[in-house]
Amino acid sequence: MSPEAAELESITTPDVVVALAGGDTITPVWKNQVGGLTFRLDNGRGTTRYVKWVAAENPHLDLAAEAERLSWAQRWIQVPHVLDFGSDDDGAWLVTSAVAGRSAVDPRWAADPKTAATAIGHGLRILHDALPVDDCPFDWSVDARLARARASLTDDAGLADRFSLDRYPGVTDPEARVASPPPVDRMVVCHGDACAPNTMLHDDGTFAAHVDLDNLGTADRWADLTVGAWSTEWNYGPGYEHVVYEAYGVEPDPERIAYYRLLWDLT
Incomplete structure (x- = not known):
């Protein structure tokens, strides 16, 4: 058994998830890095729901924000629909419908990273083209991200005090660096967490849907693109970042990539 599978098996299901399931079969499917849990509920008749749960004291996850963003975005793109x-x-819980496809980090797609990276790029282009910037009530700009990150601090330390500069030679003051972003290339409604696990693929390898949109909001498209491409290295190994950019239809922009990597790590 893998460490990930063992960790899922050890999860204690919250009482509210048991109540929400009724008689459905409960399967833990995800524990994220900041303590959020996701469960699959199967009724045995072909209907599947998903429940996210986060402890009340967790300052990192806002399921109310995700519910609001999903309800807004579902008018234009393929995302889970909010049921409860x-x-x-x-704690808090969010119940959603299932969406088509498998995550880009499912073993099926981890074994075919070029196809997965292509779907990540295509999926981001679809999202950025479909969601209306002028109608979006959510903000994921540099200023908004820095403000939220600072508000999440629980002591007198600054953002840079929980940050390693090892990956950023030449950067001595990261907070000062991110305070001077490059000009916006194209303002879009960003996913906000465009890492590979949050892209779903159909069995033929094409893009299916997006999940985990609790940070969705307006920002420069490179805020998403940089992280989507970078995450292929974390999940598949080196060599696939360019596939994301090609599938999206853009040439890599070294200045913006460097900036938005730093901002991602800092916030």
Whole structure:
């Protein structure tokens, strides 16, 4: 058994998830890096739902924000539909419909990273072209991201105090560096967490849907592009970043890539 599978098996299902499931079969499917849990609920008759749950004391995940963003975005793109949202003293939960496809980090696609990287690029282009910037009530700009990151600090340390400069030779003051972003190339509605696991693929390898949109908002498209391409290195190994850019239809922009990598790490 892999460490990831063992970790999922050890998860204690929150009481509210048991109640929401009714008689459905509950399967833990994801534990993210900041403690959020996702469960699949199967009723045995072909209907599947997903429940996200986060503990009340967790400052990193805002399921209310995700519910609001999904409800807005579903008018234009393929995303999970919100079925229920709520909270109690223990935590918050979000119930959504299933979407077609498998995650780009599913073993099927981890074994075919070029196809997966192509779908990530295509998927981002579809999202950026479809969502209306002028109608978007959500902000993922540099200023907004820095403000949220600073608000999440629980002590007197600055953002840079929880940050390693090892990957950024020549950068001595990261907060000062991100305070001077490059000019916006194209303002779009960004996914906000365009890492590979959040792109779903059909069995033929084409883009299917996006998930995990709790940070969706307006920003320069390079805020998404940089992270989507960079995440192929984390999930598949080196050599596939260019595939994302090619599939999206853009030439790599070294200045913006360097900037938005730094901003991602800092925030």
